[in-house]
Amino acid sequence: MMHNLFAARSSDGVEIFSGKEDYSEHEGFCGRPSAARVMSFSANGEYFAYCDENGVHVIHVETQTEKCLINRPRTVLIQFSPLGTHISLWEPYQVKAGEKEGVNNASIYESETGNELISFRRRERSGCEVYWTSDESLCARLHNSEVHFYTNNDFASPPKRLQIGRIEDFRITTKVRGDPMVSVYVPGQKGQPSFVRLFKYPNFRSEEVVGNRSFYKADKVDMLWNNRGSAVIIVTATDTSADSYYGESGLHFLSAKGDSCLISRDKNGPVYHVEWAPSDKEFCVVYGFMPAKVTIYNLKCDPIFDFGTGARNCAYYNPFGNILAICGFGNLKGDVEFWDVAQKKKINSTTFSDTTLFRWAPDGVHVITATCAPRLRVGNGFKVWNYNGNLIYEKSFKELWEVCWRPNKDFKVKPIQFVSTRPTASTSTTNGQAKVYVPPALRGRPQPTTPKVRDDYEPPSNVRNKTEESMSKSALKNRKKREAKRNRVNESNTEPSSAPRKTAAEVFDSSGDPEKDKKIRNLRKKLRQIENLKSLQTEGKKLELNQLEKIKSEADVVAELKALEI
Template sequence: MALPITLRGSAGIWMINGPPNIDKPHDFPRETSSKCKVMVFSKDGAMLAWSNGDCVKIFDVAANKVLKEIDRPRASLMTFSPKGTYLVIWELYTVDKATQNGLPNLSIYDVASGQCLKTLIQKKVTHWNPLFSDDEKICCRNVNNELHFYEDGKFDEIKTKLHLQKVTGYSLSGAGPPYMVAGYVPGGKGQPCFVRVYKYPNFGGPNAAVANRTFFKADKVEMLWNKASTAMLLLTTTDTSESSYYGDQGLHYLGSNGESSLVHLGKNGPVYHIEWSPKSTEFCVVYGFMPAKATIYNMKTEPVFDFGTGPRNFGFYNPQGSILCLCGFGNLRGNMEFWDVKQKKLICQTQSQDTTSFQWCADGEHILTATTAPRLRVGNGYRIWHYTGAMLEEKHVGKGEELWEAFWCPAPLERFPEKPISYRQVPSEKPAPPPVSTQQTYVPPSMRGKTNLPSTKLHEYEPPSNQKKQDPSMPVSKNKKKKEAKKNREAEKAASGGNEAVSMVTSAASAPSVPMPSTGDPEKDKKIRNLMKKLQAIEVLKEQQKAGKQLELNQLTKMKTEDALLAELKALEIS
């Protein structure tokens, strides 16, 4: 079941066929206007709406025809309600010059009839769109420190209100009933910020909140519900910080059952991306200074799997939740790692350079990456991939043109059930993308060409948690090294031919220090201890030289005194 791809750019709006019909032209009646500011799909992919600078058009995808034209030439933002019943249009706020009164700039339309159901004033673009529950029974919007609720599409009647002083953010869970509402209130004058969760419509009383989370240092909060609406993640961010360019961040878990906790991250640095699994049982966080870590957490905020570190700043689940793609876009080279979520195995790794947008197809198998303006104005175009790493299509827009957006047509999840994961790359006529470059340590010009280079690393890369058992720095390998060192000491002792002084020095250099035997003369014991320290330091230098480290001149001179020190030590022991 192929799904089309819709593109918006300076040449208008057009559609192309997705796999397996990539080479066949799509019969979408192309919109040729160069003023298409915005386009949006309904959640099920049945409707497409766009603004061409003259009006807003509502397009029936299955019938392949325009159903309605709405006279809103200044439309800047649009969204469909979850079931596609309503279309919400936002325009820039303006004031009537004659009366100096604000003009309504938020409109709610009935898609079937094209009738305007309600016009409202929404000055700020932040939280401009009213939030609907998945069944469209509840609609919520923020108005002057209050959350107003409408029911069953009756937008002329405010059914109930939730008053939160200075509320600046809110979120309505999609699944329900029961419906969950979260509100964020910033702190001030020593008071903490807080997020409270209520069960609609139980808003009265001091104990009405079913969950609560307080915290300091938060200029803004991002609230992310999981699909089942059983829990949400709160990403708190400050605008400035003494310790980080990105400001201070904190990640909090808040359950609809009242449980709350701080998500402990395994590396310092910014949080780049948070993604709930579509199965609502886990979430992935990409975080930390580069190379960034990626970790999957369960509903108890416990780490389930650590993907190690790498050049990444995004993590996207496919709609079925069976594959996770870790990506490095923006100022990174476009690295993409596809992981089998259940088996915790790497499927493949490839690269899509200059990518500015990424989207999974509803089938959970294909991916659309695009290079779009204004982020990048050169090389605009798109690529179609299979999760096994095969690039199926690559197209660039015409010379002098720009691509602004590229979207898969959405589809209900029921059309595409989860399939077994394949590790074999699908066939493709397109050339393979360039191999992912390996990280190399920078070598100064004065050291190039030399064999004994200092052991330095600019970045420490960590393997995934299921590969750390093979890491030589782990305890298993340490025990093995200790056993090998013990064998070497025994062999050196046997090879010394009874020379106890040499044997004692070798043992001291390779094993933990032990109390030296006393001769009965404190002065003589002190001289022996000093000689042993010097010989032990020489043994360490010899091991470093053997490992390839380039020693300094004074260290080489110190090594030449070994014979004299051994002779002096032997004389002290004999006397």
């Protein structure tokens, strides 16, 4: 029987918990009393590693045996390769007294033996990650302002390098079919915009750029590829802005075919969270000033469903992508909504108070919530729930720092079970209707039958069927602008009825004289402009004096055009 396993890192040490699928039994194993700095499972769930004052311990999960101990006691980042054969470590860079440069603070080792394969310096925490393709045939890392690529885990020397400006960050796709895509971020300098460019390995010449997206106002950039490697979402952010103390956010889309666009949002405000669906066919965005909006987009960046507004700042798909959890954590009270993605139907609503960590279990049914230090130092512990809001297991700690699930791809998707709506403890009902509090001064007067909701509250809606009444003011204004522009274009392309207008719409045949042809083209262009101005005048729009003078000159333009066409 398959079990959900998860590890907890606390002041008591490191412990891995296992149990049946219903969590009726639990037992801890691989418990270590020493406090750990960091821990991680390999992507295939075979290995588990953590770092304490003795170094980095690599443990085989099934046999509970320690494979190796790596002498890196200051490690704060642990990364396994996709197949678990290699482990990458990074520790803060330091220079000892009397030395000009510090020692190498980043290394790659063999997971089984702990043999070091390569070590190098990386001063900043950002950009220190090492990336592999899913079959580990290609490995890439950022070195200074270059991206170095290694094939078949041969780290003797990089056979391929990507050099394009001052690269600050990069990502590679993990797909195995075909050559992987590489996205690089180069910040702007001296008034030039920042940009993200796409390349297809190993074609890195300037004329071989697959896609490009440039933008201003970007102090931080995050590049989120979908699993298939067909598109990347670029999230930009500034530290501060003129409109908000929290800065300004941007959302851009760039496909592997080179198509790019700015992802439209119906509400102003920051972008809190972006999540790709496991199907790679859609993505979810949480954005806007509180109450925030949650919208699902397709690969054309068209919104397909709007979850309305509420107190939320993150959204997580379960491993199968059939359930979406919309959450409000951090400085919010912890409201969570579970939605059926296919039916766009709410499964359950609940509240996980004081939650600082939320993770889906590999079975797609259970979740773990935790209150961790240093964010909160009171009431530390974790709880295991199912998506129906039933508490399965919980444990308290003096200080809990981290909880993570062991990856497991052997689980199968299960049918969704919906929860019937039940009145909350704070809501009393009278004759089936909610009883609303009425101030003493208003008692005895006629009251509305339904409680008033916030003016900025928007209910969930299918965006494809959204009517004008349910659209926001900015979205409705933009829609009217597009329709007016479309109407003007259609009117200008309609065949005129009068003789001069018909002549202007006829196909232009060259006379053989370049100068004469140029004058004819200019006069025809002026006639088209006059037709557009007359259409605007008919609609009741007030024109400028120069525009009115242009309309009066129509007869002269027609006469001059006839003289040239003779």
